[in-house]
Amino acid sequence: MTDEEKAKYFQVALCSSLVLFGFDGEDLKILVYRKLNDPFKGGLVLPGKFIGVTDSNDQAIHELLIEKIAYDEHQTYIEQLKxxxxxxxxxxGRVINVAYYALVKLTPQIEEKVKAQGGEWYAYDRIPDLAFDHNEIVQYAKERVKRRVKRRPVGFNLLGDEFTIAQLQSLYEKALNRELDKRNFRKKIFNSNLIIETGNTTDPKQxxxxxxLYRFDEEKYEKLSLKGYDFLF
Amino acid sequence: MTDEEKAKYFQVALCSSLVLFGFDGEDLKILVYRKLNDPFKGGLVLPGKFIGVTDSNDQAIHELLIEKIAYDEHQTYIEQLKxxxxxxxxxxGRVINVAYYALVKLTPQIEEKVKAQGGEWYAYDRIPDLAFDHNEIVQYAKERVKRRVKRRPVGFNLLGDEFTIAQLQSLYEKALNRELDKRNFRKKIFNSNLIIETGNTTDPKQxxxxxxLYRFDEEKYEKLSLKGYDFLF
DNA sequence: CCAAAAGTGTTCATGGTACACCCATGT
DNA sequence: ACATGGGTGTACCATGAACACTTTTGG
Incomplete structure (x- = not known):
């Protein structure tokens, strides 16, 4: 490649945006921010950042998660969309957005951090108009999550260490955008053998x-996923 | 964004590579080229090109398909990988590769064009070592195709207007990398009601x-796919 | 007459879906 | 007493998997 050609092609900027799905035990929602500078100052956007020429996109997404929500790496599912x-x-100018999505369980610490950063949550099915092509990215992310949730137990990343079956079902109903039968749901979940009774119960005052309360059996999942296990739904 | 920041970030180059799957009625294969210049001169690579600052990636992939195989737009399935x-x-330097894959049925015209361009076909399960990270791209493409083929009748894009059930089955066996039962396969295919007998038969001399011979019922497929139809396998 | 490929049904196991009532507790 | 949410079992149907023989025709 000639220097001339190099000058011609090496003019693009790279950024990554993140569609962050959070679940608080009841609602599934997406995190957005209000832009403080041009372009589209005042508009709502997905969290994102420009990527330096020698920085990796994956690393940038990790930084973003730490900045914005102080997340726990091991409990978060991250995947590139496209x-x-x-x-x-x-x-x-020409900016390529390599978009990601992540699934996190919301904790009071995260909620606090998000508030401090000026983040806003919007319900999964009520996303407002966003700047750039970010609505398109959200739409794509929702479809990807829907598919993933059907085949792999990624939903567990959205729940705390301990959860009730009702919470799990509520999560699946939100993600799949339809109601599920309580008995059939329990049957499927228990047949999968991927959840374990912890012995604890919810607080009787609530x-x-x-x-x-149950927890996810990660060990069993590791074994199953080795041979291309399909979850359910 | 300051000019300084602009200068810092707008230094990336963008290219697109294509994993082209071709089926000739018997074998499923992937197209590669030998590099004529550095870097990796002499190495095998996927067809690809750099994208100008004001050019679209989709358009570039179309150009690539026309250049390399003189393809028929309507009979080709194209999708971005990631x-x-x-x-x-x-x-x-920093080069982002937005990779695509495409599915085409091979015709004598295409074979000729590919030969003229110095292209080489490699069987789906015998891909040689490629330059850059192109083996990784191929691997990713194969997994995507495997999934797509299970759920949507994209396989039809790899077959001619008319095909035998045996050819269709052979294609699915290659893509899924396992053998299928002949009777079960026919049952599934005919139950889907997506193929129509053309009334013609294969040449008795061959x-x-x-x-x-059958053909794909595109009209019926359009209707079904509107309501999120799942194919089979 | 034999090799090669086309074509054809049945049985069984599994998993999905539909569906209704009792229980424990707080107000 | 009643409202709220937790917990439980059965019957039917659709789909997937396993499995073997007959037909045609070119060599």
């Missing part, structure tokens, strides 16, 4: 009736 | 016994 490459998606 | 973004994947 590149969004439209020529005029950013008025600054609900009329206490319910059993 | 961005390959490792920092040091290209010695020229085989011991003639067999019926």
């Amino acid at each position: 590149a969004f490459t439209k020529v005029f998606r950013n008025p600054l 609900h009329r009736k206490v319910s059993k | 961005a390959f973004t490792k920092v040091f994947r290209n010695p020229l 085989h011991r016994k003639v067999s019926k």
Whole structure:
């Protein structure tokens, strides 16, 4: 490649945005921020950042997660969606957005950090108009999550160490955007043998009736996923 | 964004590579080229090209398909895989590869064009060592195709207007990398109601016994795919 | 007459879906 | 007493998997 050609092609900027799905035990929601500077100052956008020429995208997403939500690496599922490459998606010039999504369980610490950073949560099915092509990215992310949730137990990343079956079901209903039968749901979940009773129960003060708490059996999942295990739904 | 920052970030190059799957009625194979210049001169690579600052990736892939195989737009399935973004994947500098795959049925015209361009086909399960991270891209493409083929009748893009059930089965066996039962396969295919008998048969000179030819019912597929139809396998 | 490929049904196991009531507790 | 949410079992149907023989025809 000639120097002339190099000058011609090496003019693109790279950024990564993150569709962060959070679940608080009841609602599934997505994190957005209000832009403080141009372009699209005041508009809502996904968390994201430009990537330096010698920086990795994966690393940038990790940094973003630490900055924005002080996340726990081991409990977070992260995956690249795809590149969004439209020529005029950013008025600054040609910017390629390599978008990711992540699944996290929301804790009071995260909620606090998000508030301090000025982040806003929007319900999974009520996403407002976002700047750039970010609505397109969110749409794509939602479809990907829907598919993933059907085949791999990624949903567990959105729940705390301990959870009730009702919480798990609620999560699946939100992600799949349809209601599920309680008995059938329990049957599937227990047949998968991927969850373990912890022996604990919910706090009797919070609900009329206490319910059993479960946790995800990661060890069993590791074994199963080696041979291309399909989850359910 | 300051000019300084602009100068810092707008230094990346963008390219797209294509994993082209071709099926000739018997074998499923992938197209590669030998590099004529540095870096990795003499090495095997996927077809690909750099993307100009104001050019679209999709358009570039179309151009690539026309250049390399003189393809028929309507009979070709194309989809973005993802961005390959490792920092040091290209010695020229930071180059992001937004990779695609395409499925085409091979015709004598295509074979001729490929030969004229110096292209080489390699069987789906015998891909040689490629330059850059192209083996990784191929691997990713194979997994994507495997999944797609299970759920959507993309396989039809790899077959001519008319095909025998045996050819269709052979294609699925190659893509899924396992043998399928002939009777079960026919049952599934016919139950899907997505293929139509054309009334024609294979040339009696070519085989011991003639067999019926079928075609894909695109109209019916359009209707089904509107409501998130799942194919089979 | 034999090798090669086309074509054809049945049985069984599994998993999905539909569906309704009792229990414990807090108000 | 009643409202709220936790917990439980059965029957039917659709789909997937296993499995063997007959037919045609070219060599």
